[in-house]
Amino acid sequence: MSKKEYIRKQIARTNKKDYENYVVSRIVHLLDNLDVKFVTQQYVQKENGYYMADLYFPQLNYFVEIDESHHLKQEKADQIRDADFQNVVGIRPRRIDVCNATIEDINNQCDKTVEEIETIIDNKRTKNEFVPWDPSKEFNPDTWIKKGKITTKDKVAFRRIVDGCKALGLDYKGFQRAGAKHPFEQNTLIWFPKLYQNGVWENFYDEEKGVIQEKNIESKEKRIKHIEYHLNDPLKRRIVFARVRDPLGFILYRFRGVFELDEDTSNYKDGLCWRRTSNEAKTYNYRKIELPSLI
Amino acid sequence: MSKKEYIRKQIARTNKKDYENYVVSRIVHLLDNLDVKFVTQQYVQKENGYYMADLYFPQLNYFVEIDESHHLKQEKADQIRDADFQNVVGIRPRRIDVCNATIEDINNQCDKTVEEIETIIDNKRTKNEFVPWDPSKEFNPDTWIKKGKITTKDKVAFRRIVDGCKALGLDYKGFQRAGAKHPFEQNTLIWFPKLYQNGVWENFYDEEKGVIQEKNIESKEKRIKHIEYHLNDPLKRRIVFARVRDPLGFILYRFRGVFELDEDTSNYKDGLCWRRTSNEAKTYNYRKIELPSLI
Structure with a gap:
């Protein structure tokens, strides 16, 4: 626009x-x-x-x-x-x-x-902190790759999931799933969740506390299975881009920080608890990935 | 306002x-x-x-x-x-x-x-021609009495018929009829017409030519009677404030000039023809009128 x-x-x-x-x-x-x-x-x-x-x-x-x-x-x-x-x-x-x-x-x-x-x-x-508004740059992954990092302070967001992936080094055309394994950082998922109740997910986000609750509400069995899966999975770190709607009604994937699974707080009743551990993430030059590591 | x-x-x-x-x-x-x-x-x-x-x-x-x-x-x-x-x-x-x-x-x-x-x-x-906008003065008859005249160039208008009368020297509280005899000028009517078709009147105004057509369309008899009455009446001069609606929807009586009956052009088919003879009219200090000369 x-x-x-x-x-x-x-x-x-x-x-x-x-x-x-x-x-x-x-x-x-x-x-x-x-x-x-x-x-x-x-x-x-x-x-x-x-x-x-x-x-x-x-x-x-x-x-x-x-x-x-x-x-x-x-x-x-x-x-x-x-x-x-x-x-x-x-x-x-x-x-x-x-x-x-x-x-x-x-x-x-x-x-x-x-x-x-x-x-x-x-x-x-x-203080060299003013970045002039440039619509062609603000949602462009290259802008942030050049900077070397994304931060919540810089209010980073992308229009598409592929752009979020790209900024973290993963170039996969047409990628639309809600999560991708980070190509360079260990045990890390690039995650594009809806942080509110949607379908079988009762997610919840508290921006101030930096906490995401993630819970499957399809059935008790599914909920427990989902929780156990992640407690046993090595991917316990997530770089989070929340799917939001901007004030003009367009979809955005807003960078919310890096979160880690809080195993002590997670439980079968409330689901998984992800806790923000950092307000920034490194960016990487992307390379064509033939078969991306999906989960 | x-x-x-x-x-x-x-x-x-x-x-x-x-x-x-x-x-x-x-x-x-x-x-x-x-x-x-x-x-x-x-x-x-x-x-x-x-x-x-x-x-x-x-x-x-x-x-x-x-x-x-x-x-x-x-x-x-x-x-x-x-x-x-x-x-x-x-x-x-x-x-x-x-x-x-x-x-x-x-x-x-x-x-x-x-x-x-x-x-x-x-x-x-x-050139001393700029009059600052002042809502409390623009529709106030006293503003124009002080000036000594009203002109079309000054875009004079009043909110109420009484105010138009007042500016011409006639102070009659609650006066709401569409015409009043001028208290100081001979054979002159202060007129507040609707210059478009309304009720039994088919009026028409051409701002560029400075012409008002006035015609009764209730019946042929009434039309002719109305025309003959005015052709024989001495009041052949009219100071005209057209009833209009301003862009915010409020009623205004807009000064359109001084008109005189054009007896040659008036006829039984088209009705009376009033022709603008001046773009300005004198204003007068008003005095309380106990029994105004109504028509």
């Missing part, structure tokens, strides 16, 4: 709530920087639950809340369980009050927000 | 068409001038028919068309016959191409538009 198309789609989503479109478009137009990506109506995880942020800047991990932020009720949170939540625990949102403000006040708050964003960008540039 | 509320409503209307919201909001935010009123989706009359302008600045008589302008088909034009059309005959729109443009091109075109608007404002300021 071009920046043109992306920006149009993002802006177009903001028009239903009073003043949201006005505030979002003012900030975007006054910032006037096509190197900065923005997301409207981004689901975020804060200290005490899931929320919808009206405007989010992924490169800066900065978000804007227009008036009160909207805490998602449990039902709503369940509905959007496949959404590409962003972890903003510990980050204070920039609040913009529109209800009790004159138009001059609203403009003023937007303008201050823009100044603040510009300062953050300048600081990042100084 | 406050500027805040007005601006929100105007911006909110532009979100259905691709890129319209992006372009309109960019121009408005970069212009960043609360003294300048703007109207989105303004119906305009051009050389060859009625159109919808995507963005219109009434103080500057300047309008923006995003891609192709939308010529209104006859059926559509009939539906919106009570709309507050603006006459833009002879004015070239600023066109913004979005379909064949990159996002950088679109931004560039918007920015040039903003520069052009700023130049127009500066020129008007130099």
